Amino acid sequence: MTAAPFVPAVADRKGAAVPDRLHEPQLALHVEDLTVSYDSKPVLWDIDIDIPPGVMAAVVGPNGAGKSTFIKSVLGLVRPTAGHVRIFGRPYGMQRRRVGYVPQRSSVDWDFPTTALDVVGMGLYGRLGWLRRPGRRERDEARHALEQVGMQDFAHRQISQLSGGQQQRVFLARALVQQADLYFLDEPMAGVDATTERAIVDILHRLRAQGKTLVVVHHDLQTVRSYFDWMVILNIRAIAQGPVSQVYTAENLRKAYGGQIALIEHESFGGSGATAQTLGGG
Numbered sequence: 001m002t003a004a005p006f007v008p009a010v011a012d013r014k015g016a017a018v019p020d021r022l023h024e025p026q027l028a029l030h031v032e033d034l035t036v037s038y039d040s041k042p043v044l045w046d047i048d049i050d051i052p053p054g055v056m057a058a059v060v061g062p063n064g065a066g067k068s069t070f071i072k073s074v075l076g077l078v079r080p081t082a083g084h085v086r087i088f089g090r091p092y093g094m095q096r097r098r099v100g101y102v103p104q105r106s107s108v109d110w111d112f113p114t115t116a117l118d119v120v121g122m123g124l125y126g127r128l129g130w131l132r133r134p135g136r137r138e139r140d141e142a143r144h145a146l147e148q149v150g151m152q153d154f155a156h157r158q159i160s161q162l163s164g165g166q167q168q169r170v171f172l173a174r175a176l177v178q179q180a181d182l183y184f185l186d187e188p189m190a191g192v193d194a195t196t197e198r199a200i201v202d203i204l205h206r207l208r209a210q211g212k213t214l215v216v217v218h219h220d221l222q223t224v225r226s227y228f229d230w231m232v233i234l235n236i237r238a239i240a241q242g243p244v245s246q247v248y249t250a251e252n253l254r255k256a257y258g259g260q261i262a263l264i265e266h267e268s269f270g271g272s273g274a275t276a277q278t279l280g281g282g
């Protein structure tokens, strides 16, 4: 996978005329008829997804289901073949300052020579503009964000020298200083230890308690019910979406994962709930 820049590249989507019903400010995210192809091969097909504000939504699905592509196309990093995206009722290009993005750790060039504090400071560029250098106030804000993720002692450390979990925390701090209303996180818990995972989940829950909306690509089906309150199941198509209590069912998971998961149904869920575990990762 090619390395992404530290600050997400953005592009306005110049689409066709947009129907009025797309402008629904009560939805944090509204995706309609979204189709995305790589080299003419569709990886997302005619997707409709609505996410209300204030939820923490898991985006789950098997390997290659199009989860990262979904986020990238919403953020204008991948150009869709068709479809419309609205963030709080408006195109992304008009709302980008309200949106934070934590890309997949593996998609970033961590050898880039910069410190943890500088990476966090990059989260402020949306507010400052690229030409104004961060001043004392901004540096204090960046330091405070590092404190929030328990990384204050690593402010001047080169990012190449941080562990995977520490790098993930730095990226989270970068998203925090953005003070966005809607956050997209691509597998923030991948490859981190249990302590870091707990710390990340606590931060995400705190953001949700502040009314922020979080859309999180997540691999571990076993923790979906304890971490998340909303859920989108993808596998090229949108298989199911809604409150976790309604959507996390054996039937929906089987539709997406087929034989790739072991489902252990529990009587305590009246047969409608299941503990699911992916087989062989993903």
Ligand SMILES: Nc1ncnc2c1ncn2[C@@H]1O[C@H](COP(=O)(O)OP(=O)(O)OP(=O)(O)O)[C@@H](O)[C@H]1O
Residues within 6 Å of the ligand: 038, 039, 043, 061, 062, 063, 064, 065, 066, 067, 068, 069, 070, 282
């Ligand atoms: N830049 C690209 N060019 C061509 N094909 C791509 C590109 N990026 C992703 N793909 C393919 O598109 C499909 C969807 O990929 P994507 O990364 O969105 O899935 P995912 O659900 O996030 O997968 P994973 O869980 O493995 O990270 C896969 O088959 C992948 O190989």
